[in-house]
Amino acid sequence: MARLEPCYKPENVFLYAPALSPEIKRVAVLPLACEDQRPDLADGCATLQSVLQIELQRTRKFEVVSVSPESLRDCTGSLALTGCEILPRNFCDSVRELCGCDAVLLSQLTVFRPYEPLAIGLRMKLVNARTGQTLWAVDELVDAGDCGVLKRASPLQELGNWLAVPGCDEWELRNSPRKFAQYAAAQVLGTLPKR
Numbered sequence: 001m002a003r004l005e006p007c008y009k010p011e012n013v014f015l016y017a018p019a020l021s022p023e024i025k026r027v028a029v030l031p032l033a034c035e036d037q038r039p040d041l042a043d044g045c046a047t048l049q050s051v052l053q054i055e056l057q058r059t060r061k062f063e064v065v066s067v068s069p070e071s072l073r074d075c076t077g078s079l080a081l082t083g084c085e086i087l088p089r090n091f092c093d094s095v096r097e098l099c100g101c102d103a104v105l106l107s108q109l110t111v112f113r114p115y116e117p118l119a120i121g122l123r124m125k126l127v128n129a130r131t132g133q134t135l136w137a138v139d140e141l142v143d144a145g146d147c148g149v150l151k152r153a154s155p156l157q158e159l160g161n162w163l164a165v166p167g168c169d170e171w172e173l174r175n176s177p178r179k180f181a182q183y184a185a186a187q188v189l190g191t192l193p194k195r
Contacts, residue, residue, distance in 0.1 A: 008149050008187045014137040019194045024135070026063040027126070028101035029056060030072055033080035033108045044112025045080075048120070048181045052107060055185040061195045065099045082108040083125040083137075096129040103129050110141070114177040117145030120184035126192070136193055142184035144174065 032049045034041035057064050069079040075094035081087065083106030088094075095104050104127045111121030119141060126136040143149060172179050 010140040028099040119143040
């Protein structure tokens with residue numbers, strides 16, 4: 001299997017500290033949201049929620065607990081939160097009580113272009129559930145139309161030490177929104193604080 005060094009590097013990243021506090025052991029992952037109710041973004045959210053969950057678990061930085069849209073609605077009144085809006089009062093307390101988590105991950109799909117050239121835009125924020133402090137945030141567009149992204153990414157066999165996409169070739173990378181989303185999520189999540 002070919003080995004690639006991490007190639008695409010997200011640039012719009014905020015880190016509160018270079019490493020996560022040892023107290024951050026369990027993270028509640030809210031449903032992937034989209035600000036607009038455009039059909040392409042809504043379809044993208046449905047398609048990419050599981051990809052994001054899998055790639056987050058592959059980081060092995062913390063335990064991942066999924067929050068369903070219904071559970072989120074019960075404790076906040078919303079089915080999804082982008083992280084850009086003013087969060088409901090007692091948001092962190094409600095989610096912490098619901099999941100027993102130490103932090104909350106809010107994720108938003110900002111761009112979903114499932115045709116060539118593929119593009120995935122992700123805006124994410126990791127918030128300490130006790131203090132409300134943002135620990136990590138990223139807002140990135142991974143666009144296969146950017147000649148550097150695909151040139152450096154193909155053939156997608158292995159990225160870094162933790163992303164393996166068995167049997168993925170250049171054609172799949174250029175034509176599979178799911179495989180490209182896996183690549184985009186891995187690159188974005190690769191900017192999480194160290195453990």
